[in-house]
Amino acid sequence: MMNPVRHSRDKKIDNSNKEKLCQHPHTSNGMNKLISDRPAPYRAVIAGCGSFVPEKLLTNDDLAKMVDTTDEWITSRTGIKVRHITNDRETTALLAIEAAKKALADAKLDPADLELIIVATITPEMVFPSTASFVQRSLRARKAWVFDLCAACSGFVYGLSIVQQFLESGRFKNALVIGAETLTKITDWTDRTSCILFGDGAGAVVLERHNTGRGILYSTMSSDGERWEALNCQAYGSRYPADKKLDDPKKIYMQIKGREVYQQAIRRIVEAVTECLHVCDLTMDDIKMMISHQMNGRIIESAARRLKLPDEKVFINIAEYGNTSAASVPIAFDGCVKQGKVKQGDIVIFVAFGAGLTWGANVIRL
Numbered sequence: 001m002m003n004p005v006r007h008s009r010d011k012k013i014d015n016s017n018k019e020k021l022c023q024h025p026h027t028s029n030g031m032n033k034l035i036s037d038r039p040a041p042y043r044a045v046i047a048g049c050g051s052f053v054p055e056k057l058l059t060n061d062d063l064a065k066m067v068d069t070t071d072e073w074i075t076s077r078t079g080i081k082v083r084h085i086t087n088d089r090e091t092t093a094l095l096a097i098e099a100a101k102k103a104l105a106d107a108k109l110d111p112a113d114l115e116l117i118i119v120a121t122i123t124p125e126m127v128f129p130s131t132a133s134f135v136q137r138s139l140r141a142r143k144a145w146v147f148d149l150c151a152a153c154s155g156f157v158y159g160l161s162i163v164q165q166f167l168e169s170g171r172f173k174n175a176l177v178i179g180a181e182t183l184t185k186i187t188d189w190t191d192r193t194s195c196i197l198f199g200d201g202a203g204a205v206v207l208e209r210h211n212t213g214r215g216i217l218y219s220t221m222s223s224d225g226e227r228w229e230a231l232n233c234q235a236y237g238s239r240y241p242a243d244k245k246l247d248d249p250k251k252i253y254m255q256i257k258g259r260e261v262y263q264q265a266i267r268r269i270v271e272a273v274t275e276c277l278h279v280c281d282l283t284m285d286d287i288k289m290m291i292s293h294q295m296n297g298r299i300i301e302s303a304a305r306r307l308k309l310p311d312e313k314v315f316i317n318i319a320e321y322g323n324t325s326a327a328s329v330p331i332a333f334d335g336c337v338k339q340g341k342v343k344q345g346d347i348v349i350f351v352a353f354g355a356g357l358t359w360g361a362n363v364i365r366l
């Protein structure tokens with residue numbers, strides 16, 4: 001087993017969870033760890049998934065006509081070749097609704113029976129009401145409790161962690177978690193350090209409460225508000241309201257300190273995954289796939305190397321989508337499922353890092 005690592009800022013690992021979390025039969029050495037004779041607890045099981053991206057493509061060559069960059073630079077520094085971008089009529093709610101419909105169809109769940117809808121986004125339909133309200137309306141999911149979650153690129157894994165609590169406690173029977181973003185609407189197309197990175201899209205999963213041993217085994221979530229300046233979009237909120245002239249017109253766009261984010265991201269992904277393995281008493285041999293937020297192919301590869309994860313256990317689809325923030329993990333998961341790279345019973349790790357700063361991971365037995 002890997003050495004236990006201390007969580008950032010000395011958050012202690014709760015070893016009391018260990019026995020409960022490891023009530024599943026599979027281990028790397030084939031031994032049965034099902035040591036408890038208590039009934040299996042409720043878990044949040046992924047019952048269906050789906051994703052949706054706009055048709056319009058923006059290639060690296062297209063970007064090279066807009067800013068001083070090249071296909072070679074973007075490919076070698078990020079792994080991105082192309083991204084999907086919305087037109088003026090395509091909004092975050094539209095993408096979210098399309099992804100949600102696919103996930104619900106996959107789960108064979110009637111929207112009328114949905115109990116909770118969370119939309120993770122930093123590019124919402126409007127300031128208010130929530131993007132989730134538009135999803136509820138479109139799906140006619142009248143019974144559902146709905147809200148948006150603002151945790152940037154970590155929003156989807158944060159959302160799963162919240163749903164995990166409600167389903168494990170027995171409060172809800174099911175939930176829909178969507179990551180949906182239209183980052184290209186807050187992109188500064190004259191800034192070559194950021195405009196090459198982002199794309200639009202949405203991914204969704206339906207979760208249901210079951211006590212079969214499958215489901216979310218563990219989630220870890222962290223934040224560091226001290227580093228908010230590393231990634232932000234400052235207008236228009238209460239600090240820079242729309243009726244006041246901005247001191248810097250660029251504040252309507254995303255601003256990133258790429259190098260700082262790069263280094264923090266690798267460190268935090270490694271920490272989060274290592275914590276997950278330790279608490280769940282798993283080794284890398286037990287993990288079928290790490291599905292990371294797709295922020296930069298080099299970041300994911302570097303984290304995977306430090307975790308000693310072989311290439312075939314790391315899913316990377318950034319070449320086709322760019323960084324879609326909260327949408328990237330569910331889009332990647334949907335791709336992974338559709339390509340047959342994971343199947344029921346496999347253990348996967350979702351991991352993400354983003355503005356806030358925020359980071360987190362979920363260990364899931366599919």
Ligand code: UT7
Pocket residue numbers: 068069070073074077078153192193196197231256257258259261262294295296323325353354355
């Ligand atoms: O999901 C969270 C959000 N994601 C992020 O915040 C991204 C995280 N960071 C990154 O992915 C990488 O830091 C970048 C891709 C943004 C930048 O890659 P890098 O290897 O860290 O490059 P750098 O910032 O150290 O810049 C190296 C050089 C600089 O030129 P000088 O100063 O060496 O002359 C940049 O001006 O590359 C230049 N550069 C570019 N050149 C061509 C920066 N952007 C570009 C570009 N094309 N698009």
